[in-house]
Structures are given as C-alpha cells and as structure tokens.
Amino acid sequence: MEEFLREIEHLIISTKKRLITGAVGNRKGKGLGSSHDFYGHRIYIPGDDIRRIDWKAYVRTEKFYVREFTEEREMKVNIILDSSASMDFGIPNKLNTAKMITLGIAYITLNQLDSLSIYTINEKIEILREDIKGKYNFYQLINPIKEVKGKRKTEFGLLKGFRSLRYGKTFIISDLFSKNLSLALDYLCSKGQDIVVLHILAPEEINPNYNGEIKLIDIETNENRMIQVDKIINDIYIKKIKKFVEKNKEICQCRDVKYVYSTTDMDYISILHKITEVT
Structure with a gap:
C-alpha cells in the first residue's frame, strides 16, 4: 500500500467548474473572497476594508477603488x-x-x-x-x-x-x-x-x-x-x-x-x- 501511495502522491484531482459552495479551501470559487488571485476593482463603499483600497488607482482617478480577489473554496x-x-x-x-x-x-x-x-x-x-x-x-x-x-x-x-x-x-x-x-x-x-x-x-x-x-x-x-x-x-x-x-x-x-x-x-x-x- 505504501508504495502505491508514493506512486500517486503527485496526482491532482481538479474540476472544470468553479465552486459555488463549500468551506474555505484552496480552490477557486464563484464568489469573491480573500485569496491571492486578483479579480478586479470596484468603487469603494463605506464599510469596506480600507486595507483593500488601491491607492495607485486613487492617484490616477481621485476616486476610491477597492481591490477584489476570488474566494477559495x-x-x-x-x-x-x-x-x-x-x-x-x-x-x-x-x-x-x-x-x-x-x-x-x-x-x-x-x-x-x-x-x-x-x-x-x-x-x-x-x-x-x-x-x-x-x-x-x-x-x-x-x-x-x-x-x-x-x-x-x-x-x-x-x-x-x-x-x-x-x-x-x-x-x-x-x-x-x-x-x-x-x-x-x-x-x-x-x-x-x-x-x-x-x-x-x-x-x-x-x-x-x-x-x-x-x-x-x-x-x-x-x-x-x-x-x-x-x-x-x-x-x-x-x-x-x-x-x-x-x-x-x-x-x-x-x-x-x-x-x-x-x-x-x-x-x-x-x-x-x-x-x-x-x-
């Protein structure tokens, strides 16, 4: 059994579809979250995490934008x-x-x-x-x-x-x-x-x-x-x-x-x- 497991250690099961449900994990979900996979910008809304404000975008546009990332499921x-x-x-x-x-x-x-x-x-x-x-x-x-x-x-x-x-x-x-x-x-x-x-x-x-x-x-x-x-x-x-x-x-x-x-x-x-x- 141990030899069998060593032979398949490197194999990966992936999915063609983005995940809608599931706990926090290491797969791309359909929603937005806190992964390192950049998704895009949107206008800042009061209550948003100010750590996500893109200050470079503010310098260019004089508007507040927050960076969004895909969630991981x-x-x-x-x-x-x-x-x-x-x-x-x-x-x-x-x-x-x-x-x-x-x-x-x-x-x-x-x-x-x-x-x-x-x-x-x-x-x-x-x-x-x-x-x-x-x-x-x-x-x-x-x-x-x-x-x-x-x-x-x-x-x-x-x-x-x-x-x-x-x-x-x-x-x-x-x-x-x-x-x-x-x-x-x-x-x-x-x-x-x-x-x-x-x-x-x-x-x-x-x-x-x-x-x-x-x-x-x-x-x-x-x-x-x-x-x-x-x-x-x-x-x-x-x-x-x-x-x-x-x-x-x-x-x-x-x-x-x-x-x-x-x-x-x-x-x-x-x-x-x-x-x-x-x-």
Whole structure:
C-alpha cells in the first residue's frame, strides 16, 4: 500500500467548474473572497476594508477603488462505487480493482486538503463515509472499503433525487451492467456536478474465447442457460460488447461527462492517471 501511495502522491484531482459552495479551501470559487488571485476593482463603499483600497488607482482617478480577489473554496469529491454482484467477477477481479481505485482517489483527495464522501450502489445507496477531511484519516478508510461485497443488481436510477451528494467532483466506478445510466447522469449534470465515469470490465468479458458447450449463469439473478459456443458466436459476442462500450462512451460524452474505459489487467497507477488527467 505504501508504495502505491508514493506512486500517486503527485496526482491532482481538479474540476472544470468553479465552486459555488463549500468551506474555505484552496480552490477557486464563484464568489469573491480573500485569496491571492486578483479579480478586479470596484468603487469603494463605506464599510469596506480600507486595507483593500488601491491607492495607485486613487492617484490616477481621485476616486476610491477597492481591490477584489476570488474566494477559495474546498472541493467536495464524491465516489460512487458499484457494489453489485456482477462486479465480483473476473481475473483480476473487477470489484477489487474498483476498491483500489477508490482508495487511490480517496488518498489524492485528502492529500490535497479537499473533502471526501464515498457511497456504494446496488439496489440501494449506502453511505460508506461522508465529509472526510485530512490526510491522516485515509487509513481509517482502508478496511471499510476492503469489506465492500458484491451483491444484488445496480440501479443507477436511484441517483436521481439523491441529495446527499456534495456539489463538486463525482466519480462513478462501475462495469455499467445496469439500466438508467442516462437518467442518473442527467440528474447529476443538472446539479452542476463535474462527473467522471470509470468503466471497468474484466479481460474475459471483452474476449471470452470459449469453445464448445458451456453453462452461462447470471451472477446477479442465478438464471442459467446452456449454449454451444463456436467462433461465430464468439465473434458476435465481441461485436456486441464493443457496441456496449461505445454506447456508454457516447452516453457520457454527449453530456460532457468524462468517460474512462479500462480492463482490470491495467495497473492501478495508469488508471488513476487516466481519470485525473485534465482534458
């Protein structure tokens, strides 16, 4: 774990949007405050802090102007971790990969003095931790995240109207084997969230390369079916899974949501680089 953390120490989570709410922090807000980022001048109003009077401007204009600066706010980072049964699959395992990426995002967030909330979603949304601050709290997250189990189905529609999400940056980590992703993203976008969707699949879901008679079992419903697999069936499947990936990418991109696709055999550091890079 320590080596993993050293590898991501330099990564930064940023947001494309100015922050409206949040405590005092190190991010640019939409309002005016006391940061060192100069915004502009306005006419002096009785009661203004006289230390902000621009005396050079007074010499030029013989009018009193005060200097204004952008405020600094703390960014709220939300992680929504898909904990459905379908995530508990693959070599390497999708849920284990998602947990490590969750820990990575958590560490980066707390390391840069922002606020962190982590939620799990399947047939219900559970608050794993909320409004965590301070790098020293990171190690308290390791066991709760590792103990997350994959069960039931995921219903992204639950995110519509979910008011616990803090305004800021939201990461959704999922295999996206669920309906209503569009509905969820529309709601989150309407609330001004800056969203990143990390789409994780296992290598055998991309290219199963099975042959002969096999028994397919739905890991979420336990329904099963015997099928005969040959090259033609494999080719049809590969085309469908590619279409599935492209569809989810389009759903995200048409809403200005950052979409990152990864298989579980990609190393964690590379995945974190992809989801934190500025685009």
